[in-house]
Amino acid sequence: MLQTPSLKTLIFLLLPFGIMAQKKTPREYGLEIGILKPGVSNAITDVSGVKVGHTTKIEGSNTRTGVTAILPHSGNIFQEKVPAAIFVGNGFGKLAGSTQVKELGTLETPIVLTNTLGVATAVNGLITYTLSMPGNEDVRSLNSVVGETNDGYLNDIRARFVKEEDVLKAIEIASDGPVQMGNIGAGTGTVCFGFKGGIGTASRKIPTVKGGYTVGVLVQSNFGGVLQIAGAPVGQELGQYSFKNLLEEYKEDGSCMIVVATDAPLLARNLERLASRALLGLGRTGGIEANGSGDYVIAFSTSELVRVPHRSESSLQQFTELREEEISILFEAVIEATEEAILNSLFMAETMTGHDGHTVQELPVERTLEVLRKYNLLK
Numbered sequence: 001m002l003q004t005p006s007l008k009t010l011i012f013l014l015l016p017f018g019i020m021a022q023k024k025t026p027r028e029y030g031l032e033i034g035i036l037k038p039g040v041s042n043a044i045t046d047v048s049g050v051k052v053g054h055t056t057k058i059e060g061s062n063t064r065t066g067v068t069a070i071l072p073h074s075g076n077i078f079q080e081k082v083p084a085a086i087f088v089g090n091g092f093g094k095l096a097g098s099t100q101v102k103e104l105g106t107l108e109t110p111i112v113l114t115n116t117l118g119v120a121t122a123v124n125g126l127i128t129y130t131l132s133m134p135g136n137e138d139v140r141s142l143n144s145v146v147g148e149t150n151d152g153y154l155n156d157i158r159a160r161f162v163k164e165e166d167v168l169k170a171i172e173i174a175s176d177g178p179v180q181m182g183n184i185g186a187g188t189g190t191v192c193f194g195f196k197g198g199i200g201t202a203s204r205k206i207p208t209v210k211g212g213y214t215v216g217v218l219v220q221s222n223f224g225g226v227l228q229i230a231g232a233p234v235g236q237e238l239g240q241y242s243f244k245n246l247l248e249e250y251k252e253d254g255s256c257m258i259v260v261a262t263d264a265p266l267l268a269r270n271l272e273r274l275a276s277r278a279l280l281g282l283g284r285t286g287g288i289e290a291n292g293s294g295d296y297v298i299a300f301s302t303s304e305l306v307r308v309p310h311r312s313e314s315s316l317q318q319f320t321e322l323r324e325e326e327i328s329i330l331f332e333a334v335i336e337a338t339e340e341a342i343l344n345s346l347f348m349a350e351t352m353t354g355h356d357g358h359t360v361q362e363l364p365v366e367r368t369l370e371v372l373r374k375y376n377l378l379k
Contacts, residue, residue, distance in 0.1 A: 023182065023348045026340070029369060030378050031230060033343070034336030036329075039203040042340075043179040044216030046203040047261040049073040049302045052218065053174030054185030054199070055166040062156035064354040067122065068185035068199055069170040070111040070218060070259050072300050076133050078142060081106040081308040084300040085272035089279045093255050093294020094119050097145035105268025106308050107300050109144050110171055113186035113220045113257050115151045118162035122146040125167025147296060149222035149255035151189030154354030179218070182348030189354060190222035191254060192345060193286065194240045195363040196352055197221035200345025204333035206264075211326065213264040215333040217278065221345040222254035223293050228286040229343060232375040234368055235286060242288065255294035256282060256342075260334055265303035265321050275299035277331040281338025299334075 026033070027042065039046025051071040057063050072082045084107035086098050096119050101107060109130055112122040126144035130136060151157060170185065179201045181187075187198030203216040224242045227235030235241035258278045266274065275297035282295065289295045305320040346363045353359040372378045 023350070025344045025347050026229070031372060033230060033340040034204070034332070036204040036206070036333055036336055039205050039214050039216070041178045042203055043201040044070065044203060044218040044259065044261050045176045045179055046205070047214045047216040047263050047302055050216065050261045051174035051176050052179045053170040053172065054180060055170040056184050056188050057161050057166065058188065062159065062355045063161050064155040064189035064352060065115050065118070065151050065157070065161050066185040066188040067162060067166045067170040068113040068187070068220065069167070069174050071171065071174050072107060072110070072261065072302055076135050077110065078108045078130050078133070078139060079135050079310045081108045081310065082300045082302060083267045083271055083306045083308065084298065085268045085275050087272055087275035087279070087297045087299070089282070089295035089297070090289040090293050092292050093148065093296060095147050095294070095296050096123050097143045100143040101145065107145060108142060111259055111298055112146045112167055112170070114146065114148055114162050115155065115157055115186070115189070116148045117157050117160050119146050119148050121160070121162050121164055122167050125164045128164060129168055129171055145298065147220070147257040147298065149186070149190055149220050149257060149294065151222070152355070153189070153191060153358050154352055154360060155189035156355045181344050183350055183352055186220045187345060187349070189352070190220060191360050192221040192223060192342070193225060193227040193235055195346060196349035196360045198345045198349040200341040200343070200348065202337040202340035202344060204337045206329055206333060210329050211264065211322070213262060213330065215330055215337055216261045217334065217337040217341045218259045219338065219341045219345055220257040221342050223256045223287050223295065224290055225286040225288040228284065229368065229372060230377050232371055232377055234371050237371045238364065238367060256287065258282070258297040258338060260297060260299035261302060262299070262330065263302050264330055265305040265319070266301045267306055267319060267321050270321070270324065270327060271299040271301060273327070274330055274334055278334050278338045281335040282342065284335070284339045285342045
């Protein structure tokens with residue numbers, strides 16, 4: 001049974017929600033990324049059935065971390081597995097469960113994102129959650145999927161503040177609709193392009209004539225490079241970018257986790273192709289997949305046409321999958337959604353002071369908007 005949070009913990013959980021309500025995304029400033037339109041919430045939850053939950057831990061001067069959980073559907077995921085794939089951009093990371101997803105092409109637990117030293121705890125949380133579900137009484141093996149980035153600059157990561165109940169709470173409160181972004185959940189202590197990073201999400205709706213499918217992306221941004229927005233050299237204009245000063249380089253090889261969801265009926269091979277294109281979206285923002293950066297994409301399909309039952313009376317499986325000549329527009333969608341999700345994570349994040357008094361400034365939005373106007377990207 002979950003423990004009831006203390007009043008203090010609830011305050012810390014709710015604090016980011018009030019703060020984030022005051023921030024605006026690039027789209028709300030009039031900047032439209034790409035040629036396709038977003039879904040209703042412009043979030044990964046625009047893919048029907050997908051839910052997202054956050055647990056945020058901000059306490060004292062050293063705790064700046066959290067958990068983000070992504071549920072492919074509301075049922076028993078172990079018993080109703082979804083096709084999935086993983087694509088590795090740069091493998092300096094700890095993505096638990098990746099080999100089984102690659103081997104079998106399915107996902108059987110929610111996806112959890114947290115910090116580097118919280119992976120083992122998150123795995124245990126997913127085990128507890130899955131074993132406790134009705135219908136799983138005989139389960140003796142399962143594949144927890146947990147991704148991470150390192151929030152050790154703002155968070156005392158060695159203290160391992162993330163607990164199993166934080167993982168269970170994020171799963172329990174996961175919901176559809178709008179998704180909170182910025183300094184929340186697994187993005188609480190992250191840094192991106194030298195500015196405060198965090199959780200970001202976006203979606204794209206494919207025109208009805210091409211199937212009407214939705215592609216949604218959620219990112220945990222914690223990486224470096226030379227920030228670009230819609231092609232404008234924002235990082236250079238702001239004087240904050242990798243390799244600006246080789247003798248006093250800021251260190252920020254902290255990784256980017258990208259989760260892609262779609263309701264298009266795709267199996268693992270084509271989901272891997274879709275996942276690979278997400279990194280083109282990261283590249284559009286100026287990310288370079290640095291040596292110390294763990295850049296991973298996890299993609300899954302929620303379509304019941306490709307759902308994989310854990311047990312079946314038949315020895316054969318039959319699926320209805322989208323033909324490959326129809327996939328290119330999904331590639332465009334995932335590139336655009338990834339680019340916008342990363343930008344959203346920056347625009348929605350706020351300046352934070354944390355471990356050892358370290359402070360990371362938020363993206364200076366007004367100056368950024370001036371740069372975008374200079375390059376005729378905004379009125």
